Amino acid sequence: MKNYTSINDIDNINSWIEEAKKIKANPLANKGLGKDKTLGLLFFNSSLRTRLSTQKAALNLGMNPIVMNVSGDAWGIEFGDGTVMNGNTAEHIKEAAAVVSQYCDIIAVRAFPSLTDKEKDESEHVLKSFVKFASVPIVSMESATGHPLQGLTDAITISENTTKKKPRVVLSWAPHIKTLPHAVGNSFVEAMQKMDVDFVITNPEGYNLSPEITKNTPIFHNQSAAFRNADFVYTKNWSSYDDYGKILKVDKDWMITKDKIGDAKFMHCLPVRRNVVVEDAVLNSDSSLVIEQANNRTFAAQLVLKKILESL
Amino acid sequence: MKNYTSINDIDNINSWIEEAKKIKANPLANKGLGKDKTLGLLFFNSSLRTRLSTQKAALNLGMNPIVMNVSGDAWGIEFGDGTVMNGNTAEHIKEAAAVVSQYCDIIAVRAFPSLTDKEKDESEHVLKSFVKFASVPIVSMESATGHPLQGLTDAITISENTTKKKPRVVLSWAPHIKTLPHAVGNSFVEAMQKMDVDFVITNPEGYNLSPEITKNTPIFHNQSAAFRNADFVYTKNWSSYDDYGKILKVDKDWMITKDKIGDAKFMHCLPVRRNVVVEDAVLNSDSSLVIEQANNRTFAAQLVLKKILESL
Amino acid sequence: MKNYTSINDIDNINSWIEEAKKIKANPLANKGLGKDKTLGLLFFNSSLRTRLSTQKAALNLGMNPIVMNVSGDAWGIEFGDGTVMNGNTAEHIKEAAAVVSQYCDIIAVRAFPSLTDKEKDESEHVLKSFVKFASVPIVSMESATGHPLQGLTDAITISENTTKKKPRVVLSWAPHIKTLPHAVGNSFVEAMQKMDVDFVITNPEGYNLSPEITKNTPIFHNQSAAFRNADFVYTKNWSSYDDYGKILKVDKDWMITKDKIGDAKFMHCLPVRRNVVVEDAVLNSDSSLVIEQANNRTFAAQLVLKKILESL
Known part of the structure; x- marks a missing residue:
């Protein structure tokens, strides 16, 4: 290589x-x-x-x-x-x-x-x-x-932590106060597209990633529908791709909570803003894989x- | 450990x-x-x-x-x-x-x-x-x-340089233009309290360190009385603890001079402001242990x- | 040493x-x-x-x-x-x-x-x-x-790249928008004075380096005369030495071009501002030794x- x-x-x-x-x-x-x-x-x-x-x-x-x-x-x-x-x-x-x-x-x-x-x-x-x-x-x-080192890391971490042959993996957008890049989301999508997983993306309208990246991956604008039967919820904020680099008006309901994801494993590349992107209860629980991701x-x-x- | x-x-x-x-x-x-x-x-x-x-x-x-x-x-x-x-x-x-x-x-x-x-x-x-x-x-x-690595360093340096079984060690406050922490003073006090030394502190009124640190260690507000028969003079500025973080009005007479400390060994954790905390004559003399402290x-x-x- | x-x-x-x-x-x-x-x-x-x-x-x-x-x-x-x-x-x-x-x-x-x-x-x-x-x-x-590590580097690089027993080496001043030091120029002059080279300096009037450095080295104020038969053209900007640290009014004609230096090897310590100090055509050509200098x-x-x- x-x-x-x-x-x-x-x-x-x-x-x-x-x-x-x-x-x-x-x-x-x-x-x-x-x-x-x-x-x-x-x-x-x-x-x-x-x-x-x-x-x-x-x-x-x-x-x-x-x-x-x-x-x-x-x-x-x-x-x-x-x-x-x-x-x-x-x-x-x-x-x-x-x-x-x-x-x-x-x-x-x-x-x-x-x-x-x-x-x-x-x-x-x-x-x-x-x-x-x-x-x-x-x-x-x-x-x-x-961010291909992150995407590879995430593939390793899902492989280590899955209990199913073909787990359901959801990439969810979450709120943030800063204008963030698409890099982590993009590489995660590309990594999942190479793996044998049931992969979907969920984000508010206006926040679709580049169609050249997402290709045929299903995109839900209804977060709770996307989370149904999820085994892994990978969370990341990104700014709008269509209205490039903008933070669109979006309600805070997209924050990840324990209620929403149930027993699904929680993943994030870090750094993560607590109680903005995801609530403490998720990060502090055994469902969180964020430290293992960092290790990987x-x-x-x-x-x-x-x-x-x-x-x- | x-x-x-x-x-x-x-x-x-x-x-x-x-x-x-x-x-x-x-x-x-x-x-x-x-x-x-x-x-x-x-x-x-x-x-x-x-x-x-x-x-x-x-x-x-x-x-x-x-x-x-x-x-x-x-x-x-x-x-x-x-x-x-x-x-x-x-x-x-x-x-x-x-x-x-x-x-x-x-x-x-x-x-x-x-x-x-x-x-x-x-x-x-x-x-x-x-x-x-x-x-x-x-x-x-x-x-x-x-600053416990400094306190341990200072204990080692005093042990190496003492010619007496129980030397007299004086910690003296000295003037400074900036608001400095208590950390070095505190750890030095704690280290000396563990050693077999005759240890006293001297500082102007209003500059006593935390009583939870100084405990029974004698505190002199008369610097020259404290320096009598001193074998080691350890110098450090700190801001007021009682009037927390304040620089109180204090005359410059507290600067360390050769006249004041005589043959006592001079110690300081560095960095030190020359001719504010201590005069050149002390730092340039054989009595200064500051470089040996740095080495330790x-x-x-x-x-x-x-x-x-x-x-x- | x-x-x-x-x-x-x-x-x-x-x-x-x-x-x-x-x-x-x-x-x-x-x-x-x-x-x-x-x-x-x-x-x-x-x-x-x-x-x-x-x-x-x-x-x-x-x-x-x-x-x-x-x-x-x-x-x-x-x-x-x-x-x-x-x-x-x-x-x-x-x-x-x-x-x-x-x-x-x-x-x-x-x-x-x-x-x-x-x-x-x-x-x-x-x-x-x-x-x-x-x-x-x-x-x-x-x-x-x-900058004696640079001067030594340059001596090594000329020795490696010369095809003649006694090459003609020209140090040429070139334009720049910032006030730059004399260090690289000085050390290059000193290194060349120790080597068996035909060495001259060229710079606009008012830009002579310190006479204590240049000594008997010929200084040309006519760049093209200096470049005649040059084997190596070493280029560097420096601010005025006589009118210390000033940028004097000087036309941009001193920029190094392919036309000017012909087949001579081009040298510069880097970083170099392209199309200000030297044109792209020189840096992009095989005549440029700048990367080999960096290696050395x-x-x-x-x-x-x-x-x-x-x-x-």
Whole structure:
């Protein structure tokens, strides 16, 4: 595998899940694989789980992680082609990506969308520029339109926790006060579409994700209908896709409660705003898988890094 | 030992000091102990000595340190119970602490007090929330009311440098232009109360530390009387405890000078404002132990980490 | 070697270049040399290449790098002698340098000039204070007046890429919208003066570098005359030295173009503003050595660290 920038880079999700479980059972088994190899972690945005779990994964493989907060530690980066750089950006991605490739055997990048310019966000200009101009493999630690390490994590977590051959999995939109990206929702949809699950999405009208992502997945605008017989309720807020980046007027009834989801397992990528997205009673209950999801972030990242290291 | 959050976690200060001296004599003797173990260092506030010495201690034990500036690198953390999180905080400590526990074998935390809300500060809500919600041991790198790695360091340094069986140790308040916490003073008091020293405190009226900390330790409001026959003068500014977090009008005569302390050894946790807290002549003299204290920070941290690693 | 703070610390540039080439051919050959040794990297300013390449060099030698952004992570540092520290600085360099020396076997420092106070900048008060007050070796990662790791890198890169016994090397000033330091220019001049090259400088009137640096090196105010028969064109902007730190009115004709430099190799330390300093056509061509320079930063740093480690 060269790069890991999308759930579509997973050739066989079931075999990936099985391999991730083996890594989880014995995380240090491949500690020689990354010896004297460096992972550069470049953050254009904040990160807690991704920052720590990806470093941990690298350490488990014997790699040396080097972390950089691009904005604070270095220079403003220019992505435009042919730009006369007499503004705020001091280094072009052509140089930046090529230069970092001199020091790192793999580069992991986090770059959130603007949520103001749909076309630019969907072009994935930051992530794709790294892929284009770096000479080493690129791993997405969440880009404008996807969070494939999270999506892989979620697939692993559902596989570990299901008691049925084909569980019913519901992705539910929930309220939030900030304008949030579609990346986690998108990658979760793509991951579920690859798995043998009964998968539906529920969100208010106006909040449908991109039809190029959702494809034939059923979308319910009635949350309680969607939750019927749910085994897993995956929750996430996102801003409107159609009215791009907007928070539409929507009542707070979409918050996830214990009453609504019953015995279904609750999942969320975190961070989560308590009593806005989901009530305390759900997060504090045994039905919540959020901490196990966080734990599995390490093994998803470790699987991806392992596959890349093996093909270097 | 599970956590190290207070000088009161030291069961026998003399045996700890002896063990720290052994570590200092041979810092790499236990390099296998921390193999494949990760120390997460979470900073809610600035740090120089603590940041470097705790990493160095971890490296000496073979651990992998991972550093995070919580405010800059990640999300605002909510500590309230039952809060509807529709404000500036994006992640609850319940999740944050449990999540970081998935990646780190030990978590070290620095979180300063507000110095505006005495009750909240004394509740140690940040540190205690980590203890409560993390599933791994917690080490304080300075909390609202204590700096136990510093207090242990200071005990080691006094033990190394005393020429008497029972030296006279004076903790002296000194002037400062900023509102400073009581943490270092508190932990020093608690450490001295456990040692076989002749210990007194001197500070202006209105600047007494919490009586629950000072207990029966004599407090002099006359600095020169306190300094008589002193072997060690430990200096630190703190804001008023009674008039909580206030800087009271006090003349500059409390600055430490060579004239005042004579041949007594001078100690300070650093950083120190020269010619405000203490004059150059003292810091530049052989009587100053401040650099040796900084050095001993490594071995105090290493002792604490060693004890925790041994009980994992 | 004790410290590396200037190109003048290179005793024999040809033997250094040869040793750097050997390191580049086998970067892990000396991985035992830095075992259990710590490199502290202290940044007072932004950094990408230096940050990553110096860490990579340390890792190649088996060292543990610890990175600190001094301004953001710690306290304001005071450099004045005898200052009454009742202002914004909280820690004196006397303590800071001595303290960091307790945790690090080598300290690398980046501290840019003010470009407003020539005398202060030329005194190199930050770098020299570290040299004076630290008890361990100091490496400059760019100071007010020099960038000796870059200068060494450039010497290596020219040696690798020349096809002639004595190539013609031209250092050319180029336009920029920001007030930039003289450090890279200075160290390049000093490095070239030590090599067997035909070296000239070209810059507009008013932009001559310090005569104490340029000495007898010819300076052309006519760029095209300087470029005649050039084998290497090294480009860098700097603000005026005579009218210290000012950007003088100068037309944009000084931008480097393919037309101007023909087949000469193009060099720049990066970051570079495209189509301001140099046009795309040059950077995108095979004549550009900028990425190879970035790569050689690792081996220059590794050579310096190796020499220091060998003499510890």
